[in-house]
Amino acid sequence: MRTLLRYSAFFIIAFVAIALCLDQWMAKKIIFRDPNSNQSKMLRLVSSTDPLEIPIFGSSKARSAFIPDTLGPTVFNYGMDKCNYDVIEFELAHELAKPSTAPIIIEFNHRFFIHEPEHTIDAATFVPIIDKPGVRDYLKKNGRDELRWSIPGVRYYGSILTFIRSASRKETGQRKHISKGGLFIDNPASPRVLKSQVDARDNEIAEQHDLLFRKTHVEEAISAQGLARLQGLDALLLFSEPKDRIELFEAQLAQRPDRPILIVYTPQHPSELKGMANYDRVLAKFKEWETRFPNVHVYNYSHVRLPDTDFKNIAHLNTAGARVLSGMLKHDAQQYLSNP
Amino acid sequence: MLFNSFQYILFLPLVLVVFHLMPKKYRWIMLLIVSYYFYMCWKPAFAILMFISTIVDYWAGIGMANTTDKRKRKGWMMMSLCVNLGMLFFFKYLNFLTYNVEVMMAKFNIFYDSPILHIILPVGISFYTFQTLSYTLDVYKGKAPAERHFGYFALYVSYFPQLVAGPIERPGHLIPQLHSPPALTKDDVRYGINKILLGYFKKVVVADNLALYVDQMFAHVPGGTGLQYYVASVMFIIQLFADFSGYTDIAIGSARLMGVRLQENFNRPFFTTSLSRFWARWHMSLTTWIRDYLFKPLIFSYRDWAWAVTIFVFVVIGLWHGAAWTFVLFGFFNGVIMVLQNMYQGIKPLREFNRSRVGKLILAIWNFNLLALLGVFFRSGNVTDAFEIIKRICLDTRLKASDLRSAFMAEMYIGMILLVLLAVTTLFNRELRFRWNWMYITVMLVLIFLMGSDSSNQFIYFQF
Numbered sequence: 001m002r003t004l005l006r007y008s009a010f011f012i013i014a015f016v017a018i019a020l021c022l023d024q025w026m027a028k029k030i031i032f033r034d035p036n037s038n039q040s041k042m043l044r045l046v047s048s049t050d051p052l053e054i055p056i057f058g059s060s061k062a063r064s065a066f067i068p069d070t071l072g073p074t075v076f077n078y079g080m081d082k083c084n085y086d087v088i089e090f091e092l093a094h095e096l097a098k099p100s101t102a103p104i105i106i107e108f109n110h111r112f113f114i115h116e117p118e119h120t121i122d123a124a125t126f127v128p129i130i131d132k133p134g135v136r137d138y139l140k141k142n143g144r145d146e147l148r149w150s151i152p153g154v155r156y157y158g159s160i161l162t163f164i165r166s167a168s169r170k171e172t173g174q175r176k177h178i179s180k181g182g183l184f185i186d187n188p189a190s191p192r193v194l195k196s197q198v199d200a201r202d203n204e205i206a207e208q209h210d211l212l213f214r215k216t217h218v219e220e221a222i223s224a225q226g227l228a229r230l231q232g233l234d235a236l237l238l239f240s241e242p243k244d245r246i247e248l249f250e251a252q253l254a255q256r257p258d259r260p261i262l263i264v265y266t267p268q269h270p271s272e273l274k275g276m277a278n279y280d281r282v283l284a285k286f287k288e289w290e291t292r293f294p295n296v297h298v299y300n301y302s303h304v305r306l307p308d309t310d311f312k313n314i315a316h317l318n319t320a321g322a323r324v325l326s327g328m329l330k331h332d333a334q335q336y337l338s339n340p
Numbered sequence: 341m342l343f344n345s346f347q348y349i350l351f352l353p354l355v356l357v358v359f360h361l362m363p364k365k366y367r368w369i370m371l372l373i374v375s376y377y378f379y380m381c382w383k384p385a386f387a388i389l390m391f392i393s394t395i396v397d398y399w400a401g402i403g404m405a406n407t408t409d410k411r412k413r414k415g416w417m418m419m420s421l422c423v424n425l426g427m428l429f430f431f432k433y434l435n436f437l438t439y440n441v442e443v444m445m446a447k448f449n450i451f452y453d454s455p456i457l458h459i460i461l462p463v464g465i466s467f468y469t470f471q472t473l474s475y476t477l478d479v480y481k482g483k484a485p486a487e488r489h490f491g492y493f494a495l496y497v498s499y500f501p502q503l504v505a506g507p508i509e510r511p512g513h514l515i516p517q518l519h520s521p522p523a524l525t526k527d528d529v530r531y532g533i534n535k536i537l538l539g540y541f542k543k544v545v546v547a548d549n550l551a552l553y554v555d556q557m558f559a560h561v562p563g564g565t566g567l568q569y570y571v572a573s574v575m576f577i578i579q580l581f582a583d584f585s586g587y588t589d590i591a592i593g594s595a596r597l598m599g600v601r602l603q604e605n606f607n608r609p610f611f612t613t614s615l616s617r618f619w620a621r622w623h624m625s626l627t628t629w630i631r632d633y634l635f636k637p638l639i640f641s642y643r644d645w646a647w648a649v650t651i652f653v654f655v656v657i658g659l660w661h662g663a664a665w666t667f668v669l670f671g672f673f674n675g676v677i678m679v680l681q682n683m684y685q686g687i688k689p690l691r692e693f694n695r696s697r698v699g700k701l702i703l704a705i706w707n708f709n710l711l712a713l714l715g716v717f718f719r720s721g722n723v724t725d726a727f728e729i730i731k732r733i734c735l736d737t738r739l740k741a742s743d744l745r746s747a748f749m750a751e752m753y754i755g756m757i758l759l760v761l762l763a764v765t766t767l768f769n770r771e772l773r774f775r776w777n778w779m780y781i782t783v784m785l786v787l788i789f790l791m792g793s794d795s796s797n798q799f800i801y802f803q804f
Contacts, residue, residue, distance in 0.1 A: 004524060008529060011533050011781055148346050157789060161791050192738075199563075200560040223439040224435055
């Protein structure tokens with residue numbers, strides 16, 4: 001026992017010292033250094049009281065598609081990786097609680113309502129602001145609260161590389177521009193890479209059809225693995241409509257009739273929509289929301305056909321595509337954007 | 341409870357303190373309780389299976405020890421084999437078999453709808469089943485004495501550091517250490533801590549970060565070019581090594597802090613010039629098990645069919661990893677390539693070249709690339725994807741740097757840095773002795789804190 005304690009002492013001291021030093025370095029110098037990082041965006045959202053700010057909420061599709069400078073002087077792009085309604089629910093709750101009457105832009109796509117907090121709610125985004133009002137409750141509600149997130153030294157473990165990467169990111173590069181939360185890449189996808197991605201999507205659609213056929217025709221076989229795969233493919237390809245999530249979203253849409261909410265379905269690469277057999281459900285929802293909530297305005301650009309050179313990959317627009325979308329939205333929603 | 345979880349970081353020191361404070365003769369009780377607790381953290385019901393396996397093998401061992409009648413001894417051994425392999429078959433292979441029979445019958449226009457049993461595969465069942473089987477077989481062959489103390493035997497089956505992903509221990513090596521672990525020395529503590537740190541570095545820094553790139557590339561096939569898939573397959577084989585050897589290092593280090601020496605599972609496997617040499621250094625506790633209990637008896641009976649025995653044994657190794665055709669093919673191609681390599685190495689004029697430094701280097705690079713290709717079967721979700729990826733790697737030979745840039749560039753660059761860091765660890769001496777041990781500890785801790793991934797990824801080998 002003595003041997004163990006004696007020779008472990010250095011290890012324990014080193015563990016605590018290194019953990020605390022890195023913790024303080026992160027907290028004071030690194031985490032909020034990049035104003036366009038996810039954690040800075042969240043801090044801005046919960047702290048900002050600018051009554052004129054027009055926030056854009058959405059996934060990385062939103063981050064690369066909406067150019068704030070084109071849309072208006074007070075627009076800020078809060079788009080971030082893997083963000084869907086799991087995170088937008090939190091963002092909307094905070095934004096709607098503000099006295100502002102400025103419009104809110106929400107980027108919509110067919111995976112908007114998929115509820116998978118363990119993938120969508122990133123610790124690196126929320127742990128730095130965990131002491132802000134409502135954050136811990138939100139994490140608890142989604143089963144994403146961990147004891148260690150309150151313990152200095154280990155609270156940032158697993159996120160440090162993310163913080164360092166965002167802190168060392170340059171505002172502008174030869175082919176990359178970062179502005180007011182948006183991140184825009186000039187390069188189009190190389191034709192070979194794009195073709196590979198389209199092929200992959202075609203394979204997934206074919207596989208989904210095959211599994212569905214086997215599932216619905218009892219004389220054919222489907223394994224347990226196949227069933228799980230089918231569920232995964234459905235989530236990837238189809239519009240998912242969990243009732244409770246949609247009700248929650250609709251309650252938020254109804255919360256502030258004085259604040260225009262612009263729901264924007266950005267231009268999609270044809271391969272993104274190809275397998276969406278229930279696209280009509282999306283249209284029905286859009287129609288329903290516009291009818292039920294007078295402050296909700298839907299801008300559906302999903303089928304606007306852009307050339308492949310306007311895409312960074314099949315899921316994201318590049319700068320050229322973003323210019324097209326931002327120009328269209330600026331024109332179509334002028335009445336809300338020009339006079340927030 | 342995962343080794344890379346916050347719970348284990350609290351669990352291990354607590355266990356060590358109680359273990360060393362406890363009188364030696366009662367330690368087995370405490371270890372048995374914490375081992376079952378460790379296992380039940382996944383799903384308490386799984387412990388029942390392990391307990392059944394323990395009771396059956398204990399009886400079988402005692403039964404064999406109490407008789408000299410060959411038939412009776414064989415009967416006890418067969419009973420143990422049937423129960424253990426039966427449980428393994430039911431939980432791991434039954435659905436696979438019924439599904440494939442159903443598909444096969446459908447080809448002959450015989451349709452029936454077999455029920456899909458929603459069975460959850462108990463964690464580590466392949467590992468502890470093989471460990472208990474090695475006990476029964478060793479007792480049957482007279483290589484190890486039967487353990488008469490039920491508590492120590494139960495601890496041999498359930499000893500928590502190596503319970504869910506090995507190393508698969510032999511009774512002659514582990515049980516005597518559980519009875520009377522040697523006194524803990526400062527070398528044990530130093531080695532244990534260093535080994536655990538190395539394991540965490542491999543798992544949370546290397547494997548989990550490489551997984552970010554690998555998972556993206558294998559998720560949507562064929563969403564990449566040949567070069568992208570080549571990089572992904574190389575990264576996967578390194579990820580697999582870092583993941584599994586990382587687990588083993590933490591297991592060995594944890595046991596060593598209790599004075600127990602578990603066997604090594606890896607010995608620089610990528611520095612080899614053929615697949616047979618690779619398998620002699622990769623997951624050694626499994627390969628020696630297969631060699632002793634399957635390969636040797638078979639080769640003794642079918643000496644003229646060595647090539648077929650080799651392929652068969654590797655198909656079994658593939659199936660041990662999982663009930664899927666990808667694993668069957670992984671094993672099959674390993675066996676076929678090994679047979680071909682043995683033929684190639686038998687060519688006399690090439691022997692000199694193969695033994696030269698240049699020859700060894702070329703063979704090592706070639707062998708590593710073969711492993712990367714074979715790893716595609718191991719990682720792919722299905723056979724079609726695996727062949728599609730291999731087709732891309734082999735036929736889409738246009739090398740464009742822009743392809744790499746457009747596919748998860750940051751993840752790829754971080755992966756490259758990690759490969760270099762992992763390569764540095766292979767230069768460490770086996771006993772992990774450093775002139776400045778404090779520096780090793782500091783550097784490892786900084787790397788783990790800075791670059792550790794919190795994805796809470798399961799160790800890949802847990803699923804087996």
